[in-house]
Amino acid sequence: MRRLLHIIIFIGLFLAVLPASALADGGTFTVVLDAGHGGKDPGTIGSASSNREKDIAYNITMEIGRLLKKNHAEIKVVYTRSTDVFIELGRRAEIANKAKADLFVSIHVNALPKDAGHYAYGVQSYTLSLKSVGTNLAVEKRENSVIALEGEAAKKYNYNASAESDIMYELMQDHDMKESVVFAKMAQNEMVHTGGRKDMGVRQANLAVLRLTYMPSVLLEVGFISTPAEEKFLMTKDGQNLMAKSIYNAIAKYASQHTGKQARLEQPSATPDSSASTEATEVKQESVPASAATAQALAPKTVYKVQVLAGSAKLKSNDKQFKGLKCEMHQKDGRYTYTYGSATTMEEAKKLRQSILNKFPQAFIVTFTE
Secondary structure (H helix, E strand, O other): OHHHHHHHHHHHHHHHHOOOOHHHOOOOEEEEEEEOOEOOEOOOEOOOOOOEHHHHHHHHHHHHHHHHHHHOOOEEEEEOOOOOOOOOHHHHHHHHHHOOOOEEEEEEEEOOOOOOOOOOOOEEEEEEOOOOOHHHHHHHHHHHHHHHHOHHHHHHHOOOOOHHHHHHHHHHHHHHHHHHHHHHHHHHHHHHHOOOOOEEEEEEEOOHHHHOOOOOEEEEEEEEOOOHHHHHHHOOHHHHHHHHHHHHHHHHHHHHHHHOOOOOOOOOOOOOOOOOOOOOOOOOOOOOOOOHHHHHHHOOOEEEEEEEEEEOOOOOOOOHHHOOOOEEEEEEOOEEEEEEEEEOOHHHHHHHHHHOOOOOOOOEEEEEEO
């Protein structure tokens, strides 16, 4: 009986101190942008030691903030880090809580283990789950592994401290989960359609950086640095800016639902490799020419196609796996990819992809340069 009384009192105190939305205080929408990792924690590493998650996440985060400040005076931007420093996961959440943020967005880069034996493509959006989900354990372990660098500060992540703490976190989850999912779906949609990336879905995981925040919170994985084509894309300024525009659009749309102000959206630039998603993608880096005319003459032509299949098997043009579609084969390093159609603009490519989704729901846009 006494334990039940403690729990009731605990719930009452928790609800009493739960931060109120900043919108109730002047109409400002506050978003906390969290560039994953930093300082002594580089995050995932690509094919070169200088290709680091912490730098990609930082560049994307700062560009999102720049766009928000330029286009939306009613949105207050708070950064968990604005330089290359190590910030504890708990401290990141504390920054968001003290700011009474309306939204917390953490930017990360995905990776498969070096011995995975295959590549993965695409973007993922994560909301909090208090229970580990088997299919997402790799992400949980990687994103929570930074705790090992925190020393004594890591004690705050005792997930099973008491029944009372479990109830508190369940209340937190119930309070913000619906809104977290709403934003996660917006972000995922923008990264797929504006960014042209492969859709790996909205998922849930027990992530420490989300567990300690008291507002709708989402962790975004913007691509796989362990996949050569996605690494190449994410290491370019164009690629980073495209992902920033996608996430900015999602934040602007979500904030507009709460402030009543119209969202000012960014359109993706027509750049080579703007939607690179497969090994077949070739990216050409050109030096900046002296004049616009020279630039136009030297610029590689970008062709957009829709990938439907990939694997080690060489298929005949009439193979039943193509479901009646006339597909083109591309070979590289003993691996075959198969694409459908061809378009000269991203808009045309999106329509092309839409036309075959009934046959290939997982189809995604890739680019080739000629």
